[in-house]
Amino acid sequence: MRLGTLHLDRGGQIFLLLLALTTLLVPVLNLAVPADSPLHVSTFTVTLLGKYLTYALLAIAVDLVWGYLGILSLGHGAFFALGGYAMGMYLMRQIGDRGVYGNPELPDFMVFLNWQELPWFWQGFDIFWFAALMVMLVPGVLAFVFGWLAFRSRVTGVYLSIITQALTYALMLAFFRNEMGFGGNNGLTDFKDLLGFDLQSDATRVGLFIASALAVVGGYLACRYIVTSKLGRVTVAIRDAESRTRFIGYRVERFKLWVFTFSAVLAGIAGALYVPQVGIINPGEFSPINSIEIVVWVAIGGRATLYGAVLGALLVNYGKTYLTGVMPDAWLFALGGLFVLVTLLLPQGIAGLLRRKEATA
Amino acid sequence: MKTLDTLRTTMRRDQVWEIMVPKTGLELDISHGTILYLEDISVTFDGFRAINHLNLYIDAGELRCIIGPNGAGKTTMMDIITGKTRPDTGTAWFGQSIDLLRLSEPEIASLGIGRKFQKPTVFEHHSVMENLELAMAADKRVWPTLLARLTPEQHERIDGVLETIGLQEHRARRAGALSHGQKQWLEIGMLLMQDPHLLLVDEPVAGMTHQEMDRTAELLKSLAGRHTVVVVEHDMDFVRSIANKVTVLHQGSVLAEGTMDEVQNDPRVIEVYLGGGDGH
Numbered sequence: 333m334r335l336g337t338l339h340l341d342r343g344g345q346i347f348l349l350l351l352a353l354t355t356l357l358v359p360v361l362n363l364a365v366p367a368d369s370p371l372h373v374s375t376f377t378v379t380l381l382g383k384y385l386t387y388a389l390l391a392i393a394v395d396l397v398w399g400y401l402g403i404l405s406l407g408h409g410a411f412f413a414l415g416g417y418a419m420g421m422y423l424m425r426q427i428g429d430r431g432v433y434g435n436p437e438l439p440d441f442m443v444f445l446n447w448q449e450l451p452w453f454w455q456g457f458d459i460f461w462f463a464a465l466m467v468m469l470v471p472g473v474l475a476f477v478f479g480w481l482a483f484r485s486r487v488t489g490v491y492l493s494i495i496t497q498a499l500t501y502a503l504m505l506a507f508f509r510n511e512m513g514f515g516g517n518n519g520l521t522d523f524k525d526l527l528g529f530d531l532q533s534d535a536t537r538v539g540l541f542i543a544s545a546l547a548v549v550g551g552y553l554a555c556r557y558i559v560t561s562k563l564g565r566v567t568v569a570i571r572d573a574e575s576r577t578r579f580i581g582y583r584v585e586r587f588k589l590w591v592f593t594f595s596a597v598l599a600g601i602a603g604a605l606y607v608p609q610v611g612i613i614n615p616g617e618f619s620p621i622n623s624i625e626i627v628v629w630v631a632i633g634g635r636a637t638l639y640g641a642v643l644g645a646l647l648v649n650y651g652k653t654y655l656t657g658v659m660p661d662a663w664l665f666a667l668g669g670l671f672v673l674v675t676l677l678l679p680q681g682i683a684g685l686l687r688r689k690e691a692t693a
Numbered sequence: 694m695k696t697l698d699t700l701r702t703t704m705r706r707d708q709v710w711e712i713m714v715p716k717t718g719l720e721l722d723i724s725h726g727t728i729l730y731l732e733d734i735s736v737t738f739d740g741f742r743a744i745n746h747l748n749l750y751i752d753a754g755e756l757r758c759i760i761g762p763n764g765a766g767k768t769t770m771m772d773i774i775t776g777k778t779r780p781d782t783g784t785a786w787f788g789q790s791i792d793l794l795r796l797s798e799p800e801i802a803s804l805g806i807g808r809k810f811q812k813p814t815v816f817e818h819h820s821v822m823e824n825l826e827l828a829m830a831a832d833k834r835v836w837p838t839l840l841a842r843l844t845p846e847q848h849e850r851i852d853g854v855l856e857t858i859g860l861q862e863h864r865a866r867r868a869g870a871l872s873h874g875q876k877q878w879l880e881i882g883m884l885l886m887q888d889p890h891l892l893l894v895d896e897p898v899a900g901m902t903h904q905e906m907d908r909t910a911e912l913l914k915s916l917a918g919r920h921t922v923v924v925v926e927h928d929m930d931f932v933r934s935i936a937n938k939v940t941v942l943h944q945g946s947v948l949a950e951g952t953m954d955e956v957q958n959d960p961r962v963i964e965v966y967l968g969g970g971d972g973h
Contacts, residue, residue, distance in 0.1 A: 558839065561838075561839050561840070561841070562826065562827075562838050562839070562841040562842075563835065563838045563839040563841075565819060565823055565826070565827055566827060566838055568816070568818055568819065569816045569819065569827055572816055572817060572818055573814055573816060573817075576814045576816070577816075577827075578798065578799060579775075579798065579799075579802060579808070580802060580827065580828045580883065580887065581799050581802045581803045581830075581833045581887070582799070582833050582838075583799060583833070583834070583835075586834070586835050587835055587838075590835045
């Protein structure tokens, strides 16, 4: 990787440093410090942090297409959920005969539906590498086909946002149906273990947390590599003046298509890491509200900065956890109010505020 | 009857035989000294004939000015050359071998026809240098773009163009922060980065100060010879200061062609520009 990737990226350097410290510290505080010590970090917190990190990766993916390419995707939740379902299917197959019905081959909900054999699209999901491949391939292929159709017809702006929204809504309705074979509205749950590690054990939880942190670092560096390359300058040019970019000889559709597909793959990976930590995946993840919320994280954090997206995802989700605990009814009002305030007062988000501080200091 | 039809087609006197039609290649061939042939072009928009049997030939290396009243079809003509608009009839050839009507906009751009739009459209969030880098003739597919790094030769090339357009001191500045005139020059520089054979320049001095106009005239004159330059402009003083040959468009076709003096003394041109009250 080129040296310039992190050069001149103060925010990114600070973020990676903090993330590295957290990733080193949290496992020690959880596993080595006794539970009655005030420094002990509970496993619940570790899992919560891991979940936030998968959201951060998802926010990075959205920032790449929104901040740097100008595509306001209101359907990235769909790619996240598809990655999650692919992982969920692997975890379901790992249950084996430990399910309620004890069927070694079929997951519980299929037995309940009186299905006799595993549907073709569940084949192979008992193998981890295959499931891992699908985690990336399924969102990637969907994004590729969707993008190929949309970008080739030069659908842009708000129209594109609306059809991404329709995409995730359509998938939600489809996954709600029992005959789709993904567990209907209950989704996939009751997972036991991952690669032979017990999902309930502290060590596995810590491992998943570390894996999520590594995925965020990898996703961040990959996106940073893209946006600092000439390709990144082309995508920003597309964002700012699409027809001009086409005119100087770039095939705008293809640039959009590849960056969008890459972003969807990142979202899929985030979903796959999310599912074993929260222990369930259901069609609610496809709900349009989720996708809009991701966009709000990025807007609040500050778009076209990448680390701003991470910041937004972490802060908003911490706020969500806190507020839904203290005052459950207030959360949506708080989120809406926050969005309005940030749009009015901080069009560049929190990252923009930090940068302005730095410039005046 | 079929034989008869074939025979008729074969004997048509207004066309050459299929085998005589030159094959479309992608190599520019200007051995006859003419870089652009527009022949019998007509375009109609909703019943309005924007271009009406237009014939226009541009010699390689010349600096040609095209003038005409509003609605004369100047911009539409540029649109046809760059592939943005398809004519209803007629042919457009780039050199002797390239049929422009069969190519898409990016293909035409990559073959070496560069266009500067009326309104300066530079990439505002990029620096002057990045603007030039983006416009540079290079492999513009996705993967090569991701892996592209500037070579020393490319650096030199960017420096050369910065010097030509006089923006050396502004190389690291954000293009959005440039003055109007500087943006226009930057845009001409972006065209130059593509190594164009033919430059189409749409109203380069609109909104410029006098000093900026003079510099623009110098710039365009310095480009002619190495490149073929076609300038569409309203400002007569500016046209007089740069043009050897002027073409007057009127109602979608060529009204007059010649030096500025010849054109200005042409009674039909005077009629269009000054008279026009009677008979309409």
